[in-house]
Amino acid sequence: MSDILEEFRDHVVIVGGGLAGMMAALRLAPQPVVIVSRGKLAGGSSSALAQGGIAAALGADDTPSLHLQDTLRAGDGLCDEAAVRSILADAHQAVAALERAGVSFDRDATGEFAFGLEAAHQRRRIVHAGGDGTGAAITHALICAVAAQSSISLLEGVEATAVLTADGSVSGLQILGPTGEAVIPSSRIVLATGGAGGLYEATTNPLGNIGQAIVLAARAGAILADLEFVQFHPTALACSRRPLPLVSEAVRGEGAILINDLGDRFMVGVEGEELAPRDVVSRAIAAQLAQGRRVFLDARSALGAGFAARFPTIHRLCHEAGIDSAHDPIPVRPAAHYHMGGVAADIRGRSSVEGLWVIGEAAATGLHGANRLASNSLLEAAVMGLRAADDISGTLSRNVSLGGLATGTCAADASAVRAIVSRQLGVIRERCGLQSAIASLLPLARSAGASRDPALTALLIGVAAILREESRGAHARSDFPEKRARADRSFLTLEEGLAHADGLVDNFARSA
Incomplete structure (x- = not known):
């Protein structure tokens, strides 16, 4: 029997303690917020490891339109241009908000930002802190700001295992901690759990980043987007x-x-x-x-x-x-470095499930398209953390009745998945390898073991990859090396993904 954590009822629940999650929590103050984190705050986040910085067209020789051009070019035809324009337009606001939170960005002798240059940028526009320690500098400042804010509660060393819904809307978060299972009743949940690089043996991400938000949101009925696009640094x-x-x-x-x-x-x-x-x-x-x-x-x-x-x-x-x-x-x-795909989210951070916001790398807003432009990720995390908080502030908490709890939940472990993903879902892909991966992952995804959630994330990435029969951006197929003249973003639900996987496995078995 799961405990009901009544002390957090009506709190906004934020899952994940990286840049996006902390920005949202700070922006929501003094509204009560509880942050649920698998480890220490920011300890398991990619934000803390970021070296480059934040892309922002703040220099005298730069403009948002040039930044837009670079983002669209890198995105290789799959960016949502309206989302790109909207998010880039808030770069100055995001940098200013970080400075107010205590981040000290590097400046030159004249006191201006010391801009860095990264690949595919026309201008030096990367704002950094501590040289190549930008992520560490930002997260340290935000951790201090969160600690000083009495409206923010922390649940560390706790894993989110299910987003609960009732009548199609969010009703709570099921969690697993040192003392067992519990439920936080809430009608407003924010997923900010980072990417899926931990599914790979060679990754720059914390190994715990295994696409947790994808599984949580998919099982709650959310639409997923662009899952095939995994960027390799x-x-x-x-x-x-x-x-x-x-x-x-x-x-x-x-x-x-x-x-x-x-x-x-x-x-x-x-x-x-x-x-x-x-x-x-x-x-x-x-x-x-x-x-x-x-x-x-x-x-x-x-x-x-x-x-x-x-x-x-x-x-x-x-x-x-x-x-x-x-x-x-x-x-x-x-x-493996960054997942352009994730839970489909609009420019307010809203998913397709009422009461569920998704921000940062866990979300697919359309900013990155098929290939993220360097240092647009920290920018998106900061901007969307602020925006989701502003959107949530305009909503009222609903009285929730908890639906059925998820069963068979346990702490996730990707160790049985990494070899499959690394071998078949890497820099270069092809149909036979993708079919083989899906056939291996499907029984794990339907199991009750610790591999279930990471296998499901990997399975959905594999299905999206086999359905895109072209090479575009970070998705390269040796059997389909050309780029289509026109292509659209990909969208997928859990039910659709499993149905495709079943069909592919049947075909694979017959052809074996």
Whole structure:
């Protein structure tokens, strides 16, 4: 029997303690909020690991229209242009809100923002803090602000296992903590659980980021979007550490080049060269690795002894791996980094389920399209955290009657899923591999074990990937290498995904 946590009844419930979730909680003050986090606040979030910064057209030589052009180009025809315009227009407000919360962004000698440059941006527009420690600086400031706000309660070390609904609307959150199961009665829930990179063996994400919001929202009846589009960061540090440390795109923005172990600069002749969109660079590196080559990021000429001052976090990570960033080329490889797909959400953060908002990487607003533009993610998290809070503030808490509780819930474990996902849902995909992955994942997704939820997320990604018979942005099919003249965003429900999976598995079994 689950305990009913009456002390949190009528609170706004936020699942996830990264940038988006904390921004929403702070904006809602003094309205009562409870944050539910699997670990310590921000401890398991990608926000804390972010190196590059926040893309914002705030420079004298920049405009939102140029930022829009870059975002649409990187999104490869699948951005929702209205959503892009709307979110980018709030960049100044988001940066200002972060500064009010205590974030100190890096500035130059004149007191202006010290803008960085990243791939596929026409201008230096990346606002950063602490050099390459932007995520850590932002989350530290927000954690302090949350701790000082009496209207925000924290439930740490607690896993959300189900969004409960009654008559099609949110009625509560089922959770699992050290003392067992419990339910928070609430008509307003925000999912801000991050992405799905933890489904992969090689990832820059915390290993607990396994698409939790996708499963929670899908089982509550929400529409999902763009699940096939998983962005692989081209330059993760190739080492034994997990998750893989990120070597920020900003290093290439400062002039570092990519070479293989023969010393060949293989991006020469590619439009944009080292600063081409991430999907292009990831596939180029993957091709080198498939040929048995090793790949390095060479910053010796561009930065040399200045590397440590500009990128102190990366310098430290390299040092821990036995690499001298000033004198050695840095070994790199692609790694799962960002999920453009997620729960379909509008520009207020609303999902298709009444009372359920989804923000940050967990959401698919249409900002990123088929391939996220560098540093638009922290921008979206900040903007949508503020917007969802403003939208929630305009709603009234409803009296809720709890429907049936989810059964067979347990803490999720992706260890049985990672090999399947890494092998068949990686940088390059093809039909037979996708069918094989779906056939392996379907029984796990229907099981009652710890693999159930991560397997379901991976299954839905696999179904979306097999249905998109083209190569676009971060989704590359070796059996469909061309891009269609026209393509639309993909939308999927849980029922549709499982029906497709059943049909594919039947066909796969007959052809085996």
